[in-house]
Amino acid sequence: xxxxxxxxxxxxxxxxxxxxxxxxxxxxxGGLLALLSDRGVPTAVLCFTHGEAxxxxxxxxxxxxxxxxxxxxxxxxxxxxxxxxxxxxDGGLVDVPLPPxxxxxxxxxxxxxxxxxxxxxxxxxxxxxxHQRATHAAQFAARRAxxxxxxWTLPLHVADRLNAEFGxxxxxxxxxxxxxxxxxxRGRQCRAIACHASQSSDNxxxxxxxxxxxxxx
Numbered sequence: 001x002x003x004x005x006x007x008x009x010x011x012x013x014x015x016x017x018x019x020x021x022x023x024x025x026x027x028x029x030g031g032l033l034a035l036l037s038d039r040g041v042p043t044a045v046l047c048f049t050h051g052e053a054x055x056x057x058x059x060x061x062x063x064x065x066x067x068x069x070x071x072x073x074x075x076x077x078x079x080x081x082x083x084x085x086x087x088x089x090d091g092g093l094v095d096v097p098l099p100p101x102x103x104x105x106x107x108x109x110x111x112x113x114x115x116x117x118x119x120x121x122x123x124x125x126x127x128x129x130x131h132q133r134a135t136h137a138a139q140f141a142a143r144r145a146x147x148x149x150x151x152w153t154l155p156l157h158v159a160d161r162l163n164a165e166f167g168x169x170x171x172x173x174x175x176x177x178x179x180x181x182x183x184x185x186r187g188r189q190c191r192a193i194a195c196h197a198s199q200s201s202d203n204x205x206x207x208x209x210x211x212x213x214x215x216x217x
Contacts, residue, residue, distance in 0.1 A: 005035060005036065005039050005041070005181065006181065006182070007179050007180050007181030007182065007217075008032075008036075008150065008179070008181055009116065009148065009150065011115055012036065012041055012115055012116050012150075013041065013115045014041065014042050014043075014112065014113060014114045014115050014116075015033075015036055015041055015042070015043045015044070015114055015115070015116050015117070015118050015150075016043075016044045016045075016046065016105075016108055016109065016112050016114040016116075016117050016118070017029050017033060017043060017044070017045045017046070017080075017117070017118040017119070018045075018046045018048075018105055018117055018118070018119050018134055018135070018137065018138035019045065019046070019047050019048070019119070019120070019131075019134055020047070020048050020049055020093055020120075020128070020130035020131050020133065020134040021047065021048075021049055021051040021054075021067075021090065021130065022047055022049075022050065022051045022067040022068065022070055022071035022074075022085070022196065023051065023067070023070070023071070023074070023193075023196040023199045023200070024047070024120070024131070024134075025045045025047065025071070025074065025075065025078065025080070025192075026074045026077075026078065026189065026192040026193050026195070026196055027193060027196070027199075027200070027206055028120060028125065028152055029118055029120075029152055030074075030078055030188075030189035030192045030193065031181075031184030031185065031186060031189045031217045032118065032152060032181065032184065032217055033045075033078045033079070033080060033118070034078050034079065034184065034185045034188035034189050034192070035181065035184050035185055036079075037078060037079025037080070037188075038079075038185060038188075042081050043078075043079065043080050043081060043118075044080060044081055044082040044083070044084070044108065044112050044114070045071075045075055045080050045082070045083045045084070046084045046086070046104065046105060046108050047071060047083070047084070047085050047086065048086045048088045048093055048101065048104075048130070048133075048134055048137075049086070049087075049088050049089065049090040049093060049130065050063070050064045050065075050067055050068055050085065050087065050090060051063060051067040051090050051199075052064040052067070052090045053089075053090035053091040054067075054090070054198070054199060056198060056199045056202065056203065057198060058197050058198045058199065058200070058201035058202055059197050059198040059201075063198060066198050067196070067198060067199075068085055070195050070196045070197065070198060070199075071083060071085060071196075073195040074192040074193070074195035074196055075192075077188065077191045077192040077195055078188065078189075078192045079188075082112070084108060086104060088101075090130070091130065092130075093129070093130040093133040093134065094129045094130065094132070094133045096133070098133075098136060098137055098140055099140075101133070101134075101137035101140075102137045102138075102140035102141040102144075103141070104137075105117070105137055105138050105140075105141035105142075106141040106144065106145060109141060109142075109145045109147055110145075114147060115147070115148065116147065116148045116149065116150050117138050117141075117142050117147055117148070117149045117150070118149075118150050118152065119134065119135040119138045119139070119149060119150070119151055119152070120132075120134070120135050120151065120152055120153075121135070121151035121152060121153040121171075121172075121173075122135055122136070122139070122151065123153075123171040123172075124171070125152070125153060125154055125170060125171065125172070126168070126169060126170055126171075127168075127169035127170065127171060135151070152217065153172050153173060153178060154170055154171075154172035154209070154213075155172050155173070155174075155175040155178055156172045156173060156174050156175065157175065158170075158172065158209065158212045158213060159171055159172035161212060162205060162208065162209055162212070165208065166204070166205050166208070168205060180216050180217070181216070181217045182215055182216040182217070183215035183216070184215055184216070184217050186210065186215060189210075190210075193206070
């Protein structure tokens with residue numbers, strides 16, 4: 001039985017998340033995906049890259065393989081029903097033509113019949129060009145399919161605080177422009193994050209962001 005999720009649009013009966021890297025579904029969208037799962041809303045994830053270019057390497061092994069396994073375990077923790085991991089180049093997603101990326105999204109829209117796509121906001125949240133490209137591909141496909149898109153973002157004061165403390169490039173709108181979803185199940189999200197040990201074991205920016213957000217997205 002699906003239930004209304006306060007702060008999210010009515011009628012979210014099935015959701016496809018489109019992201020660039022393994023861990024985006026947990027570090028960024030994990031609170032929302034866990035909440036949707038708790039409310040009985042089936043979710044799926046399309047991830048465009050294996051995240052092999054990351055500078056974080058908290059576990060031994062080839063990141064191309066390691067991060068694929070981490071994604072599978074994290075998705076299970078979040079209650080995600082299906083994961084599709086593509087093989088596009090990490091850090092080079094912007095160089096992949098938009099129509100083929102959108103076609104991958106469109107194929108899953110046809111197979112999963114989502115009511116909504118869930119993505120990072122159009123600025124990519126962290127400023128990462130791969131994040132932006134993944135979102136643009138999702139928007140392109142959604143327009144053609146007539147599917148609604150929900151963008152995850154950070155309120156401006158949180159983005160500014162992180163940038164001041166860590167020298168990062170987070171972006172975000174004025175809080176008045178955001179719909180707040182609360183409370184989100186941070187416990188489940190943190191368990192999914194822990195599955196990404198190669199990226200989360202030494203990541204103070206991530207933990208500070210969650211601290212600043214509390215139980216709100």
